[in-house]
Amino acid sequence: MTNREDALIEKILRLKEQRNAIILAHNYQLGEVQDIADFVGDSLELSQKAAKIDVDVIVFCGVHFMAETAFILSPDKTVLLPDMHAGCPMADMITAEQLREKKTELPKAVVVCYINSSAEVKAESDICCTSANAVPIIEKLSHVEEIIFVPDQYLGHYVSTKVGRRLNLWPGFCPTHVKIMPEDILRLKQRYPEAKVIVHPECRPEVTSLADEVLSTGGMCRYAAQSAAKEMIIGTEKGIIHRLRKENPDKSFIPASERAVCPNMKLINLEKILWTLEEMEHQVKVPEEIRIKAKSAVDRMLEVV
Numbered sequence: 303m304t305n306r307e308d309a310l311i312e313k314i315l316r317l318k319e320q321r322n323a324i325i326l327a328h329n330y331q332l333g334e335v336q337d338i339a340d341f342v343g344d345s346l347e348l349s350q351k352a353a354k355i356d357v358d359v360i361v362f363c364g365v366h367f368m369a370e371t372a373f374i375l376s377p378d379k380t381v382l383l384p385d386m387h388a389g390c391p392m393a394d395m396i397t398a399e400q401l402r403e404k405k406t407e408l409p410k411a412v413v414v415c416y417i418n419s420s421a422e423v424k425a426e427s428d429i430c431c432t433s434a435n436a437v438p439i440i441e442k443l444s445h446v447e448e449i450i451f452v453p454d455q456y457l458g459h460y461v462s463t464k465v466g467r468r469l470n471l472w473p474g475f476c477p478t479h480v481k482i483m484p485e486d487i488l489r490l491k492q493r494y495p496e497a498k499v500i501v502h503p504e505c506r507p508e509v510t511s512l513a514d515e516v517l518s519t520g521g522m523c524r525y526a527a528q529s530a531a532k533e534m535i536i537g538t539e540k541g542i543i544h545r546l547r548k549e550n551p552d553k554s555f556i557p558a559s560e561r562a563v564c565p566n567m568k569l570i571n572l573e574k575i576l577w578t579l580e581e582m583e584h585q586v587k588v589p590e591e592i593r594i595k596a597k598s599a600v601d602r603m604l605e606v607v
């Protein structure tokens with residue numbers, strides 16, 4: 303670590319204390335951001351943690367919908383996103399207006415929305431899900447005739463195969479996870495024959511079908527710690543490799559593709575964390591009417607699983 307980085311970290315920690323703030327980092331953040339965070343995890347896990355902690359300010363090092371989710375659960379706290387341009391292209395692939403139109407086409411359908419969606423889309427949905435609980439959520443809806451699943455077609459496809467029922471899939475996708483190709487996995491499997499292949503359900507079906515395990519980022523961290531495997535090929539955004547190596551120094555983690563980098567996640571760095579705390583910008587808020595409806599969709603998910 304350079305003297306400059308040391309000084310920066312010292313300033314951030316001092317200001318964090320003065321503001322009575324907490325720093326949350328998603329598993330895909332830069333290593334330097336993960337290292338300074340109070341908690342590293344997936345978006346819902348982080349928002350739930352922040353809601354339980356007595357702080358005034360949440361610095362969310364992730365993308366916009368994650369900061370919104372933190373605000374939905376903690377409306378009395380100030381939620382800061384260190385770079386307002388850190389959006390999620392997949393979440394942006396559906397608007398509330400488009401979802402309303404889809405609901406008019408299928409008026410009897412229940413809408414399940416992946417947590418990677420805007421607050422407005424959550425507010426138009428019946429129930430939320432995460433990549434970890436999407437399968438049990440859809441299973442619990444066995445009595446429902448029709449389901450609209452938004453916005454990730456690949457997570458939806460994976461769940462539909464697991465549960466054995468048809469879902470109306472919105473054609474969204476994660477531009478980072480689709481960069482992981484089946485040939486990347488096949489090449490690495492040849493090179494590391496002992497390695498377990500663990501991929502995220504946002505990957506293409508041709509990739510999930512090659513995996514030993516299909517897991518959320520939280521699931522990957524637990525699997526890495528508990529598994530007897532010493533080598534793992536990891537099919538998700540590359541940032542998680544930092545956490546996996548840090549928590550399991552005796553094991554080896556191989557990114558499935560060097561291309562699997564989310565440019566939005568990488569917009570946040572130490573300088574921007576300092577600036578956000580200095581200027582108390584950029585605050586993420588959700589209008590109360592939308593927040594209440596979006597929270598109902600999140601609460602329903604938590605009641606079900």
Ligand code: SF4
Pocket residue numbers: 330365389390391392393418476477478479539564565566567
């Ligand atoms: S990795 Fe994919 S789903 Fe996650 S924030 Fe980036 S674009 Fe969105």
